[in-house]
Amino acid sequence: TTPLKYKADSQNSSLILTDEAKVISHNNFYEFGAKKEQPAQLSQSFKVNPWQLKVTGECENPITLDYDDLFSMFAIEERIYRLRCVEAWSMVIPWLGFPLAKLIAKAKPTSKAKYVAFETLYDPEQMPGQTNRRLGGGISYPYKEGLRLDEASNPLTLMSVGLYGKTLPPQNGAPIRLVVPWKYGFKSIKSIVGIRFVEHQPATTWNDLAPQEYGFYANVNPNHDHPRWSQASERRITGAGLFAAKRIDTLPFNGYGEQVADMYQKMNLSQFY
Amino acid sequence: MTIVKLSKAAPSNKLSSSAKVTGLKVIIHILALLPVVQIYYLAFTAQISGDVVQRLIHFTGIGAFNLLLITLAVTPVAKRFKQGYLMQVKRLLGLYSFFYGLLHVLNFMLFDLQLDLALFFAEVVKRPYITIGMLAFIALTALAVTSISRIKRRMGKRWQALHNVIYLIAILVAVHFYWSVKSELTSPIFYFAITLILLSFRYKKLNALISSVFARKSAP
Numbered sequence A: 001t002t003p004l005k006y007k008a009d010s011q012n013s014s015l016i017l018t019d020e021a022k023v024i025s026h027n028n029f030y031e032f033g034a035k036k037e038q039p040a041q042l043s044q045s046f047k048v049n050p051w052q053l054k055v056t057g058e059c060e061n062p063i064t065l066d067y068d069d070l071f072s073m074f075a076i077e078e079r080i081y082r083l084r085c086v087e088a089w090s091m092v093i094p095w096l097g098f099p100l101a102k103l104i105a106k107a108k109p110t111s112k113a114k115y116v117a118f119e120t121l122y123d124p125e126q127m128p129g130q131t132n133r134r135l136g137g138g139i140s141y142p143y144k145e146g147l148r149l150d151e152a153s154n155p156l157t158l159m160s161v162g163l164y165g166k167t168l169p170p171q172n173g174a175p176i177r178l179v180v181p182w183k184y185g186f187k188s189i190k191s192i193v194g195i196r197f198v199e200h201q202p203a204t205t206w207n208d209l210a211p212q213e214y215g216f217y218a219n220v221n222p223n224h225d226h227p228r229w230s231q232a233s234e235r236r237i238t239g240a241g242l243f244a245a246k247r248i249d250t251l252p253f254n255g256y257g258e259q260v261a262d263m264y265q266k267m268n269l270s271q272f273y
Numbered sequence B: 001m002t003i004v005k006l007s008k009a010a011p012s013n014k015l016s017s018s019a020k021v022t023g024l025k026v027i028i029h030i031l032a033l034l035p036v037v038q039i040y041y042l043a044f045t046a047q048i049s050g051d052v053v054q055r056l057i058h059f060t061g062i063g064a065f066n067l068l069l070i071t072l073a074v075t076p077v078a079k080r081f082k083q084g085y086l087m088q089v090k091r092l093l094g095l096y097s098f099f100y101g102l103l104h105v106l107n108f109m110l111f112d113l114q115l116d117l118a119l120f121f122a123e124v125v126k127r128p129y130i131t132i133g134m135l136a137f138i139a140l141t142a143l144a145v146t147s148i149s150r151i152k153r154r155m156g157k158r159w160q161a162l163h164n165v166i167y168l169i170a171i172l173v174a175v176h177f178y179w180s181v182k183s184e185l186t187s188p189i190f191y192f193a194i195t196l197i198l199l200s201f202r203y204k205k206l207n208a209l210i211s212s213v214f215a216r217k218s219a220p
Helices: A038-042 A067-072 A100-107 A149-153 A205-209 A257-264 B002-009 B017-044 B050-078 B086-112 B117-126 B127-146 B149-155 B158-164 B165-180 B185-199 B203-218
Strands: A052-057 A065-067 A077-084 A088-101 A116-118 A146-148 A159-162 A177-179 A190-197 A233-237 A245-251
Touching: A065 A067, A065 A100, A077 A159, A077 A177, A100 A149, A100 A159, A116 A149, A146 A149, A149 A257, A257 B117, B017 B050, B017 B086, B050 B086, B050 B165, B050 B185, B086 B117, B086 B127, B117 B127, B127 B158, B127 B165, B149 B158, B158 B165, B165 B185, B185 B203
Parallel strands: A052 A190, A088 A233
Antiparallel strands: A052 A065, A077 A088, A088 A159, A116 A146, A116 A190, A159 A177, A233 A245
16 A cells, blocks of 8 residues: 545544554455455455556446546545444544545436446456355355445545555455445445446345345445344444444434435335335 | 364273373363463454454354364264263363353353343344344253252253253254354355254154154143
């Protein structure tokens, strides 16, 4: 990882951050192993340069971003966000990146574009979990995610290229990943190579695997439990010790309701979980 | 499997049974306690990467299951290899399975839910896989308590009847493990298979037990 120049997030500087060491050693990135410590151990030789991120589909101006473009096409800003995992733990992470809205504006989606589909790199030689079932947790690859176009265009939705002042380590989704802070962490797809504007709701990895456990929307919702555990509270992890975590109440939309609740006004959130 | 190797490696004919039992017990104490001491030391000194709480819960859960299966393997192994003295370490192995199970529950309660008892009881009731795990743990606790020699003697015939519950516990634990997994079912299926194989050695006994239960139910 190398240092990045960015505009600091002054609004959220009072949040207590999760230790950097924890952020880069406790990861769900099944491409490098389904155990939390495996991605950091098995991803260190992952090559991120050269990289190509292709923006395609229902848009007037398809774009291909090369590695350097990821850092230079838009101004890099810091966003300190809470990250709430569907497994009921959470962290506070100082991300670096640019709003996805800026990229969308540049690509000019057509009136047919209703959803945005994302795809992770498929490269089993570098990502051993993609072919080894035991390592990869038995999900299908490449990993896919999706958002509605209005969700993707929300000012909070971030394309992240770094954290803690530096480029992303491989285990956190280098060189570029999504961060959608009001949704469960699995929506924030890592190591993205494809962004596609589509007309219909795209298939997404965890929803395909267990639709009754993981919805397409996956908005953080303390009132809608996962079938196997409560979502009413979460373990906020700040450091590495056994006592460096505190059980706190989970907030609707992970506390970002003011900025995002409007988008779901007409929806039954228990049905569209 | 350890047991078979140990009994073969020991100079079996020269040692008395009681010496073999003592030696085996010392080895069991060491093998069961060392990993626990090590992982809690690493956990308390913040030396575990990844999710330390999840690690502790999984480690003690799988440990309890492993020890339960080893306990269940003792009788068939002792019979097959005519090593009767092995039966004398069954209680110790069973108690260590209970000990790991206790740590498993405590980890969930203390470190995951952080002593939110209302949430603990709500989760036990609401989540079928936790309900099943908890039933298994309560039953295992009953077996652990009644393994005290004085209680065992006082219980007479009822003791064996109660301790036959171990077969049901094994199945509950296998279901609990299978149900708790998010994806990738290889390990839970493997464990389920081992459980069924160990139970198959008791085919006759289980058959008799089941038919006696039904016979009692259908009696007027």
